[in-house]
Amino acid sequence: MKKLIGIGAGLMLAASLITGCSGNSSQTEVTTAIAKSGRDLSSMVWQGTVEAMSTIDIMPETSGKVTAIIASEGQHVNKGDVIFQVDDTNAALSLQQAQAGYDAAQAAFGIAKKASEQNTNVAPAEIEYTDAKNNFARMQALYAANAISQVDFENARSRMDSAEAKLQAARNGQDGNYDSAKAQLDSAKAALDIAQKKYDDCAVTSPITGMITKINVETGQTVSPQDTGATVMDDSGEKVEIQVADTDIGQLAKGMPMDISLQSAGKTCRGSISEISAVCDSKTGMYTVKILLDADDSLHDTGLMADVRASVNEPSASVYIPSKCIFTDDDGDYVYVVSGEQAVKTPVTKGRKKNAYMEITQGLTQDNEVILQSSHSLEDGMKVRVLTVK
CATH class of the missing domain: 2.40.50.100 (RNA polymerase II/Efflux pump adaptor protein, barrel-sandwich hybrid domain)
Structure with missing residues (x-):
């Protein structure tokens, strides 16, 4: 009898264990995160020094x-x-000397240019050559008719060749005079420019x-x-340069408004990002970010330490969740929201990244509970059991 009771108790315990295991297997264990307003997130603060635009x-x-x-x-x-x-005493004397040299070269060039334009040296040679050429043509006809001797014919040819040589020499000489005068003028102008710069300096x-x-x-x-x-010092404005880690640079962009606090002066102002270095420093892993202070907020507090924050102006519907909560399929981005004991697949629209968080502009509201991790692959409508809320 005791043996039968023992067997019955064992069967009941086994059934109880089976039932318990079956109950646990029907629910997926998950870790969740609460969607937070952008204002609830701890804002990153960078430090820099107020500087002039340039010195x-x-x-x-x-x-x-x-x-x-x-x-x-x-x-x-x-x-x-x-x-x-x-x-500038010596420089002034050198300038006067260079000016005189330039004036002389300019005058010489004017004469050479005029001679070139009027053909002064070439024109007489051209006339002489034309006459000799025409005379040779006549003598050539007479020689063909045996009306003159060969000596007379050769003399006419010689005079024509000589006139042609003189013409070519006149042309070369005239061109050479022009080119030489132009080169001397250019050299004198260069010397004058050098002397003028030394005087101006x-x-x-x-x-x-x-x-x-x-x-x-x-x-x-x-x-x-x-x-x-x-x-x-360029006093047209002020800037602040900050060093941003490579893990945080993704949340900053050119033109982004920034809040600047000068605690030692008890002042605050605004600015905007004007420049982000293209590469990070290989030794520090930091990016240099330049922020220009707004013109109306120019404080002329060069040298003061500044605390810099990205301006927060979140719309009421904008919330943040950990980036790891977001999945993507052919239909777009989505998350799983815990509703009761179920995981509800919810489409979302992403905004900008802030550290390990992602802005959600559509699809969620503040305090929505979103699944961060799960013991099994998730499906829409799946039963879940929340272990931890982060």
Whole structure:
């Protein structure tokens, strides 16, 4: 009797185990994530320093003694304005000499050009050759009729050949005079340009429009092209450069608005991305991103540390989910939303990526529970059991 009871209990336990296993196998275990508003995601913050658009060190193009300081530190200058003057005495004399040489070469070229146009040297030779040629033709006819001797005939030929040679020499000489005069004029012009540049270089000018931040020379000081005479900062705007990791660069794009906070000054402003480096630094894996501050927000706080964030202006229907939740088939992108105990296949429209998250512009609302991982392949309407919510 005890043996029968034992067998019955064993059968009941086996049935219970079978039933339990059958119940678990009917549900797929899943891990889910909650769709969040873009504002709920922790925004990435990058740090940089407010800088001028550009800063240029100005070095004189010539050596010499500084005779005058024209501008002053803190002064706004336009491109081409003189900052300081280097002694131009010798340069002025060289310029006068070069100008005289150019004037003489120009006069000589004018004479050669006029002679070429009027055919001054060639015209008499052409007349002489034409006369000799016509005379030879007559003598040739008379010689054929035995009316003149062979000596007279050969003399006529000789005069014609001589006249032709003179004509060719006159043409060559006239062309040569013109070409020589033109070459001398070009050389004199080049010498004049060089002398003019050396004279102009004595006035050291600003290559950009901006503010002079430093003048490093004094009157009477001798300078050379190796010396930094002054520094000019482009004050038309400000920029911030940040270094962005290769894992985060995908969320940034040229023209994207950015929020900039200058905590030490208690100020905030806006800007936009103007440039993203095409390749990352091979050593750091970072991309350089340049942000231009909006003109109306130009704070003139060059040198201050800046906290930079991508501007968040999410529409109410825009939510974010982990990128791993999204699947794709021939019909497009979709996710599985947990509804009750079922996985519901739901089409979605993707927006922009933010770190490991993807924006969903259509198909989901905030607080939707989306399947992130599952123990089995998912199908629409499949029963699921949520193990973990992330």
